[in-house]
Amino acid sequence: xxxxxxxxxxxxxxxxxxxxxxxxxxxxxxxxxxxxxxxxxxxxxxxxxxxxxxxxxxxxxxxxxxxxxxxxxxxxxxxxxxxxxxxxxxxxxxxxxxxxxxxxxxxxxxxxxxxxxxxxxxxxxxxxxxxxxxxxxxxxxxxxxxxxxxxxxxxxxxxxxxxxxxxxxxxxxxxxxxxxxxxxxxxxxxxxxxxxxxxxxxxxxxxxxxxxxxxxxxxxxxxxxxxxxxxxxxxxxxxxxxxxxxxxxxxxxxxxxxxxxxxxxxxxxxxxxxxxxxxxxxxxxxxxxxxxxxxxxxxxxxxxxxxxxxxxxxxxxxxxxxxxxxxxxxxxxxxxxxxxxxxxxxxxxxxxxxxxxxxxxxxxxxxxxxxxxxxxxxxxxxxxxxxxxxxxxxxxxxxxxxxxxxxxxxxxxxxxxxxxxxxxxxxxxxxxxxxxxxxxxxxxxxxxxxxxxxxxxxxxxxxxxxxxxxxxxxxxxxxxxxxxxxxxxxxxxxxxxxxxxxxxxxxxxxxxxxx
Numbered sequence: 443x444x445x446x447x448x449x450x451x452x453x454x455x456x457x458x459x460x461x462x463x464x465x466x467x468x469x470x471x472x473x474x475x476x477x478x479x480x481x482x483x484x485x486x487x488x489x490x491x492x493x494x495x496x497x498x499x500x501x502x503x504x505x506x507x508x509x510x511x512x513x514x515x516x517x518x519x520x521x522x523x524x525x526x527x528x529x530x531x532x533x534x535x536x537x538x539x540x541x542x543x544x545x546x547x548x549x550x551x552x553x554x555x556x557x558x559x560x561x562x563x564x565x566x567x568x569x570x571x572x573x574x575x576x577x578x579x580x581x582x583x584x585x586x587x588x589x590x591x592x593x594x595x596x597x598x599x600x601x602x603x604x605x606x607x608x609x610x611x612x613x614x615x616x617x618x619x620x621x622x623x624x625x626x627x628x629x630x631x632x633x634x635x636x637x638x639x640x641x642x643x644x645x646x647x648x649x650x651x652x653x654x655x656x657x658x659x660x661x662x663x664x665x666x667x668x669x670x671x672x673x674x675x676x677x678x679x680x681x682x683x684x685x686x687x688x689x690x691x692x693x694x695x696x697x698x699x700x701x702x703x704x705x706x707x708x709x710x711x712x713x714x715x716x717x718x719x720x721x722x723x724x725x726x727x728x729x730x731x732x733x734x735x736x737x738x739x740x741x742x743x744x745x746x747x748x749x750x751x752x753x754x755x756x757x758x759x760x761x762x763x764x765x766x767x768x769x770x771x772x773x774x775x776x777x778x779x780x781x782x783x784x785x786x787x788x789x790x791x792x793x794x795x796x797x798x799x800x801x802x803x804x805x806x807x808x809x810x811x812x813x814x815x816x817x818x819x820x821x822x823x824x825x826x827x828x829x830x831x832x833x834x835x836x837x838x839x840x841x842x843x844x845x846x847x848x849x850x851x852x853x854x855x856x857x858x859x860x861x862x863x864x865x866x867x868x869x870x871x872x873x874x875x876x877x878x879x880x881x882x883x884x885x886x887x888x889x890x891x892x893x894x895x896x897x898x899x900x901x902x903x904x905x906x907x908x909x910x911x912x913x914x915x916x917x918x919x920x921x922x923x924x925x926x927x928x929x930x931x932x933x934x935x936x937x938x939x940x941x942x943x944x945x946x947x948x949x950x951x952x953x954x955x956x957x
Contacts, residue, residue, distance in 0.1 A: 470545075470567075473552070474502050475560030489545075489567055491538040505535045507542055519549045521736050523561070527551075532568070544572040575783065604632045630941075637939050656815060657692045659722055659743050660684070666701040667720060674709050682721040688814035690743050696788045697812075703785045704747045704808050711751025711806060719748040724814065737795055741814040748807040754800040762798065785810075831943055832950035836883035837861040841871040841899065842915070843891040847938070851886065851945075858946050868894025872902045875910075884953055885912045900932070911952050915940075 464471050470486030472479055479497050487494045490505060497505070506512035515531045522529025528550045534542035549563045608625040615621035660683040671679060708718050722745055729739045754762070763786040789796045793813045800806035838860050840851045848864050855862040863878065865871035868891050875882060885903060889896030896914070903910060911933045933955070936948045 470565035472502075472563045472565060473560050474563060477502055479505075480560060486565055489537075489543060489565065490535060491540065507534060507536050515547065518736065519547065519561075519563075523549060523551055525736065535565070543567060544569045575787070598636065601632045601636050605629055608632075633939060654691050654693055656689050657694055657697065658687070659690055659692075659697070659745060659812070660687050662694060662697050663701055663720060663722060663745060666698050666705065670702065670705050670709075676715050677709070677712060678715075678717045680717065680719040682719075684721075684723045686724070687722050688724050688741060688743050690792075690812045691815045692792050692812060696792075700785050700788050700810060701745070701747075703782065704810070707782065708747060708749035708751060708806065711749055711753075716750040718750075719746075721746045721748075725811065727811075733795070733797075735795070738793070738813070742794070742811040743814050745810040745812075746807060747810075748805065750805045753802045753804045753806055754798075755802050759798055759800055763796075831858060831946040833859045833946070834950060834953060835859050835861070836953060837863065837878070837881045838949070839863045839865065839871065839875060839878070839882050839885045841865045841868070841886065841891070841896075842888040843867055844888075847888070854942050854945050857942075858949075860949075867891050868896065868899035868902075871899055872906070875903050876906055879907050879910070883911065884949065885910060886949075887912055887914055889914060889916050911955075913948060913952055 464483050465485070467483060467485060470483065470489050472482040472486055474480065479500055479502055482497060484494050487497070490497075503509060503512045506515070511533060515533045518531040519529035522531075528548060530546065530548050532544075532546050535545055537543055544567070546566045546568050547563050548566075549561050551561055552559050608629050612622055612625045615625070664681070664683070667679065667681060671677075705718065705720075712718070722743065725742050725744045727733075727737055727739045727742055731737055731739065762782050786796060789810055789812070794811050796811070797809045798806065799809075838855055840848065840855065840862055841864075842848050842851065843866055845866075848866065852862045852864055863874060863882070865874050871885070871887070872894070875885065887896055887900060887903075891899070900912060900914075903912070913934045913936060914932050915936050915938060933952045934948055936944060940948075
């Protein structure tokens with residue numbers, strides 16, 4: 443095959459053959475040295491829409507959307523190279539024209555003291571896989587909502603029963619002030635619980651868009667378990683929550699999906715009966731950890747979900763986080779499975795990791811680890827005393843198509859000292875504002891209305907008086923629409939249902955701001 447002393451012609455021919463192989467490779471191949479692209483094959487140029495050779499000696503940063511993303515990918519690859527001899531990262535690269543390219547990058551160092559030094563990277567186009575993953579995630583999300591429906595309907599019926607019961611008792615106790623106040627307090631708590639339930643469903647409907655905030659993992663897991671338990675009364679549940687658990691930066695609806703997917707899989711692994719144990723605790727990952735993959739050291743919050751189901755063999759465990767993988771036989775009517783690939787993606791996007799321990803006939807344990815945050819937990823009690831609420835005397839235009847909202851909102855405003863004017867749709871609101879524009883200090887505008895929607899009403903009112911302050915209300919947050927309104931001059935947003943305290947605080951925060 444190889445001659446002991448090959449001639450120059452043989453070397454030249456061998457190099458030409460090697461270059462032909464590299465050029466024909468269906469993946470992009472790039473050699474980077476000191477952050478410069480020193481060579482790339484034609485496939486790489488075709489992937490990004492450049493003419494072959496035009497990126498030679500340009501900075502590799504130029505093919506990434508931002509410096510931050512380039513630095514992140516470089517850091518991930520460097521850690522892999524230092525620890526395992528090769529690195530892998532998923533990212534997006536900038537095409538010369540058109541949308542960014544979803545890709546997976548694998549990197550290895552070329553040998554030192556050789557003519558070819560630097561890092562060789564293999565770039566694979568994963569756009570189709572990403573698209574399929576999004577479709578799968580949406581399908582799995584709908585399946586998860588189906589599982590949620592049973593628990594949520596159960597909880598809503600209990601909430602409605604509680605509200606109905608307290609209202610019935612209030613009719614009897616009308617002359618007993620303390621009892622009436624107690625009923626009101628209990629009804630308020632029930633309404634808050636109902637608002638949390640609808641908030642979770644709206645979170646599922648956001649299409650995977652993240653809203654990161656400081657979260658108490660214990661509360662998230664408890665709420666998810668409370669939703670799930672009514673759907674499987676044949677199972678026994680054991681819950682153990684660390685009392686001093688650290689907080690995490692996370693999206694609540696996404697974290698709930700993680701819990702729900704894992705619990706759903708555990709449930710399916712115990713078709714008749716069994717036990718599901720859930721626990722949380724603080725852990726610390728040292729620099730010299732033994733995980734066979736890249737993990738940042740530091741404090742983490744660990745969630746453990748352990749079942750007594752059928753378990754998995756080693757080959758199955760290797761595949762469970764792959765897209766579309768399922769242990770169910772074709773034709774199974776119980777669905778496609780609550781996608782662990784989605785769980786893996788969510789946990790990874792939150793900077794965490796997930797591991798599994800299982801054996802056939804011995805059950806399964808999933809460990810979800812999320813980075814702890816050093817942000818302090820917000821804990822403040824708000825007084826419900828009407829005298830403690832922020833008040834005012836300005837004229838406010840309240841726009842909503844629901845009679846109940848108009849009635850409650852008008853009463854809220856009057857009790858707080860404001861002069862309310864109401865409108866039942868966008869057309870009516872524009873006409874009223876045109877008539878009283880010099881008197882009105884604030885417009886409270888619902889976005890979902892007949893005849894004329896909130897967005898158009900917003901624009902027309904702003905045309906009449908550009909500096910008018912507007913507080914938007916919604917029952918369902920539409921991220922893109924809300925962002926567009928904020929960019930065009932909306933002064934604030936409050937989501938239904940809201941308390942009198944939240945309402946008064948939102949109003950004063952806008953009115954007290956200088957224009």
